Amino acid sequence: MTRAIELSIMASSTNPVAEIRAVLAEFEAAQQVPVRVNVQVMKWDTAWAELVKMALYRHGPDVSEVGLTWSANLTAMDALRPFTPAECDSFGGAGAFVSALWNSEVSAPLQPRWSIPWNAHTYVLCYRRDLVERTGLNGAHAFDTTAHLTETLAHLRASGVELPIIVPTSSVYVRDNLHLLASWVWGHGGHFLSPDGQRTLFLSPEALTGIRAYFNLYRYLPPATHELGVDEAYRLFLEGYAAVAIISAPHLSRYFHFHEIEAATVVRENLVTVPLPGVPYVGGSNLVIWKHVTADRLPAALKLVRYLTGRHAQLLFGQRSGIPPARIDALSDPFFVGEPFQAVAQALQTGRSYQSLERWGVVEEKLVAALANIRSAVLAQPKIDLDEFIVQQLKPVARKLDLILGG
Numbered sequence: 001m002t003r004a005i006e007l008s009i010m011a012s013s014t015n016p017v018a019e020i021r022a023v024l025a026e027f028e029a030a031q032q033v034p035v036r037v038n039v040q041v042m043k044w045d046t047a048w049a050e051l052v053k054m055a056l057y058r059h060g061p062d063v064s065e066v067g068l069t070w071s072a073n074l075t076a077m078d079a080l081r082p083f084t085p086a087e088c089d090s091f092g093g094a095g096a097f098v099s100a101l102w103n104s105e106v107s108a109p110l111q112p113r114w115s116i117p118w119n120a121h122t123y124v125l126c127y128r129r130d131l132v133e134r135t136g137l138n139g140a141h142a143f144d145t146t147a148h149l150t151e152t153l154a155h156l157r158a159s160g161v162e163l164p165i166i167v168p169t170s171s172v173y174v175r176d177n178l179h180l181l182a183s184w185v186w187g188h189g190g191h192f193l194s195p196d197g198q199r200t201l202f203l204s205p206e207a208l209t210g211i212r213a214y215f216n217l218y219r220y221l222p223p224a225t226h227e228l229g230v231d232e233a234y235r236l237f238l239e240g241y242a243a244v245a246i247i248s249a250p251h252l253s254r255y256f257h258f259h260e261i262e263a264a265t266v267v268r269e270n271l272v273t274v275p276l277p278g279v280p281y282v283g284g285s286n287l288v289i290w291k292h293v294t295a296d297r298l299p300a301a302l303k304l305v306r307y308l309t310g311r312h313a314q315l316l317f318g319q320r321s322g323i324p325p326a327r328i329d330a331l332s333d334p335f336f337v338g339e340p341f342q343a344v345a346q347a348l349q350t351g352r353s354y355q356s357l358e359r360w361g362v363v364e365e366k367l368v369a370a371l372a373n374i375r376s377a378v379l380a381q382p383k384i385d386l387d388e389f390i391v392q393q394l395k396p397v398a399r400k401l402d403l404i405l406g407g
Contacts, residue, residue, distance in 0.1 A: 002034040005300045006061035010285060011041050012119065013250060013321040014260070023317045027307045035300055048361070055079030058292040062301040065285045068104055069364075071115040072356040074288065081289040082112030087302065091116055091309050092327070100282040101326050104353040115286035116309050117326035119317075122275075122282050122351060123180060123248050124343040125149075129270040131243040135159045139272060143244075146184055146213045146277045153220050156243045164220045166242040168233040169379065174372040178364060179281045180246060181371065184210035186352055187278020192367070197357040198405045200398040202367070203391070210278070211374075211394075212386055218378045226379045231261060240264040246276065249344045253322025256340050273343035280351030284326060324348060359405055366397045 009020055017039055024037045040061060042050055048070065054060035055077045066074065074080050083091075094102050101117035125143055132139050135155040142152040156164040168176070185192065190207030193200060201207060225233070230251065237245035238261050247255075252273070254260045263271070287308060289301050307313050314325035315333050324344055325331060331345045354360060370393045377384055 002036050003297075003300060004036050004038055005063070005297060005304060006038050006040065007304065008040040008042055008061040008064040010047060010065050010067075011043050012285070012323055014254065014258075016041050016321070019317060019320040022320055023308070023313050026316075027304065027313070031300075031303070037304065052077075054290065054292075058290075060290065060292070062290060062293045062297055063304055064288055064290065065118060066115065066288055068101065068117075068284050068286060069354050069356045069360045071105060071286055071288055072358045073361060075114045076358045079291055080114045081291045081293060081298075082114055083116060083289075083305075084112055088113055088116070091306055096328065097326050098282065098284075098328060098331070098348045100348070100351050100353040101284050101286075105286075105356045115288045116305055118285055118287045118309060118314075120282065120284040120324040120326045120331075120348050121249060122280055122324070122344060122347045123176075123183075123246055124252065124273045124340075124347055125244065125276055126237065126247050126252075126271060126273050126340065127244045128240075128267065129272050130266070131156060131159075131161055131270075143274050143277055146187055146210070149277050150213065150216060153217070153244065157220065161243045163222070163225070163236060163242040165217060165244040165246075166221070166225060166228075166233050166236050167217070167246050168228055168230045169218075169221065169226050169375075170229045170232075171227070171372070171376075173230065174375075175364075175368050176248075177371040177375060178368050179283060180276070181211060181214045182281040182352075182354075183276040183278040184214040185278075186210070188213070192354070193357070193363065193405070197355065197359065200363075200401050200405070203394060203398050208387070208390060211390055215374055215378050215386060215390070218375060219382045221379065235261055238263040238267055240267050249324050249341075250322045252340055252344065257322060257335075271340055273340040275343050275347035275350065280347035282348055282351035282353045284353075362404060363401055366401055370394055370397045 009016060013019055020039055028035055028037060055074055097117045098120055101120060105113060105115060129139055132142055137152055137155055141148055143149050153164040185207045188206050188210035190204055190210050191201045234245060234247060236242045238255055287305050293301050311327055311329045314327045314330040318325045319335050336345055373393050374390055377389055
């Protein structure tokens with residue numbers, strides 16, 4: 001008799017069901033007792049509400065993919081089954097995974113963990129070598145700091161490049177604002193929250209310097225680019241109209257491995273990718289086992305997590321989806337080595353994640369909304385007093401969040 005186990009995943013790629021089924025087929029075939037893994041796909045914008053229902057009603061999948069910072073909330077709801085130190089060791093332990101992902105969940109050495117890293121996410125900066133060299137700049141240093149990036153964009157514009165940089169600008173692309181901006185904030189020595197998570201720090205001089213430097217990038221975008229979706233924006237780079245683009249790791253795979261949009265020859269021949277200046281943002285997702293999993297289903301759930309977080313499955317899924325794996329040994333595979341992907345592994349291993357705090361979701365929600373207002377204002381009024389407007393938007397957010405976090 002075949003035993004069924006339920007797995008929920010996020011819709012993070014083009015064809016998530018086909019991609020995960022190719023990975024699960026090997027797992028199912030290797031089990032002595034026949035197992036069928038049933039897959040449920042969730043959308044990122046509605047997944048949190050669905051997961052909260054599962055936590056409240058103690059019913060749903062056995063294993064779930066959750067956002068990197070979500071497990072703290074689910075743990076506070078007493079909804080997750082902890083992983084023991086011995087189980088963590090059997091998955092490879094801290095040394096097997098990208099440290100920013102493993103360390104995003106604060107756990108004492110002998111205490112259980114509530115989630116195991118599965119997928120990684122980051123952004124890289126792509127540029128045209130030929131256009132940068134035409135300005136006389138040294139490509140090795142043109143993008144290594146936020147100040148150098150700003151100078152390089154000014155040189156590119158002065159050399160006649162009409163579109164020095166491109167990023168998606170559609171109003172639906174607002175959450176990435178925070179993730180991208182994090183590199184600038186951290187790179188200038190700023191932080192979003194205090195170490196104990198009880199007060200905001202994004203109005204500190206260091207954080208404000210980073211926020212201002214990030215939003216200055218939008219002043220290089222002409223009006224025709226002010227409401228572009230992801231593929232629309234990146235097409236301008238791939239077809240040779242833009243000199244620089246900030247692209248997520250999965251989209252890098254879609255364009256340069258899977259050729260969903262064909263890059264012009266001049267772009268392919270001159271493509272260079274580097275980590276974002278500052279401290280790269282590292283995001284991703286983890287796997288959790290729900291507390292409602294019964295004793296007879298738990299062994300299969302643990303086996304599934306062990307398999308999915310192993311090198312073979314991580315690499316197999318990464319090659320099919322283009323999503324970087326969370327394991328360091330999988331990132332060393334030729335698929336993720338060499339141009340244009342070497343910057344992805346470098347960013348993941350040198351970057352930083354948000355700390356998984358119970359109230360981070362509220363912080364993120366408030367910040368994303370305020371940052372969307374700032375971006376809209378900069379695009380509509382390139383000469384706006386950015387320092388004043390940033391403080392005007394963020395001060396009430398900080399006041400509200402300090403009350404919530406410190407309460």
